[in-house]
Amino acid sequence: MPSKQITDYLLDNWCTDKWGCQWANYGRHLFYEDQDTNNLVERFFLGMKYHFLGGYANSRVEDLLILLHGNVTMFYDYLDETLKNMGGQREDKSKLTAENMLKAGLDQTVQWTSSTECTVPLQTAFGTIHNVDIVNVVCNCPAATTRGMCKHVHLAELIASKRNIDLTVERRSEAMDVFNAEQYFYDRDNNQVEVLSRLGNVSVVNLTSFKCTCFANSHGIHCVCVMVAKMVVPSPYIQSTSIDETRQQLKEDKETTDQAIKRKIEEINIYVNNKNFQTIDVKKKKTILQALTTALHICKTTNFSKTTRKRKQQPLFPSRKSKSSKTDHDYSVSRCVF
Numbered sequence: 001m002p003s004k005q006i007t008d009y010l011l012d013n014w015c016t017d018k019w020g021c022q023w024a025n026y027g028r029h030l031f032y033e034d035q036d037t038n039n040l041v042e043r044f045f046l047g048m049k050y051h052f053l054g055g056y057a058n059s060r061v062e063d064l065l066i067l068l069h070g071n072v073t074m075f076y077d078y079l080d081e082t083l084k085n086m087g088g089q090r091e092d093k094s095k096l097t098a099e100n101m102l103k104a105g106l107d108q109t110v111q112w113t114s115s116t117e118c119t120v121p122l123q124t125a126f127g128t129i130h131n132v133d134i135v136n137v138v139c140n141c142p143a144a145t146t147r148g149m150c151k152h153v154h155l156a157e158l159i160a161s162k163r164n165i166d167l168t169v170e171r172r173s174e175a176m177d178v179f180n181a182e183q184y185f186y187d188r189d190n191n192q193v194e195v196l197s198r199l200g201n202v203s204v205v206n207l208t209s210f211k212c213t214c215f216a217n218s219h220g221i222h223c224v225c226v227m228v229a230k231m232v233v234p235s236p237y238i239q240s241t242s243i244d245e246t247r248q249q250l251k252e253d254k255e256t257t258d259q260a261i262k263r264k265i266e267e268i269n270i271y272v273n274n275k276n277f278q279t280i281d282v283k284k285k286k287t288i289l290q291a292l293t294t295a296l297h298i299c300k301t302t303n304f305s306k307t308t309r310k311r312k313q314q315p316l317f318p319s320r321k322s323k324s325s326k327t328d329h330d331y332s333v334s335r336c337v338f
Helices: 003-013 017-025 039-052 061-103 151-162 167-180 224-232 243-253 257-272 275-279 282-301
Strands: 117-121 129-133 184-187 192-196 202-206
Touching (some): 003 061, 039 061, 061 151, 117 151, 167 224, 184 224, 192 224, 257 275
Antiparallel strands (some): 184 192, 192 202
16 A cells, blocks of 8 residues: 555544644643643653654555554563563562561551541661551551552551551541542543542543542552542442452462473564564674573573582670671671661
């Protein structure tokens, strides 16, 4: 098909007033108030120009469409999967840390200001506390906004579970309070509901997907904002997802290390046999070869370990501090002074 026919088709069907405004909304999952910018889509085009097109201009429109449908989609799907796995690993680590804190009896130091709000003291800085709200999944520690659900929220949830507090019931109660107080705005033009939470934050719920911009919904929780939106515009077709159901699904989908290794090898094999592999330059192929050689070396040498020939000595009094500066190193957290 000639380029002119494709261009006319795009202009008549996609570059119209109905769809043109959607470009500015690309990737916008947060509430920007009156700001209407297209920074994200411009960044995407920058990546298209230099990452996928190598900085070359004047490409044919059909080649661009094939690129968008092929390599670009595969690349961003891979990034999404990678980020999702990283977030799951961080959350598993935070949950394990919270369980260890609970076993150590640190739940006795948590002060509850309400049935769902508490203060958790910081372990490494005496006198510093973090405010936690387990209904809205909010904590004022730095990790809460960058690394998934933090250990303080997990600890508060574990304590709430021991106290027989049903978070779903608490969220429904708060949603009813927000609805009765009319602390929301139904934006019919954009098909969304803007909810003012008890904490003073504004969250936006898309009524098509029922996705919300709050922290709780980003963790897969059926949040207060979505509950309010369903009260404003009831929809029997959207099923609610509780935090327990989400975590159970993640646990079922989690694969073992052996399965992950085999899957990666199969993915590499598929990629090498793909015709796109022939277009990679020699330098990148050498980098791939070096990485595979390292992996193969680890596989072949994993059952062997290097043993030092230095004479091993058992101290007569282990509790005493050693006089040797070479063996007097303890990098545990309890010994570090900042």
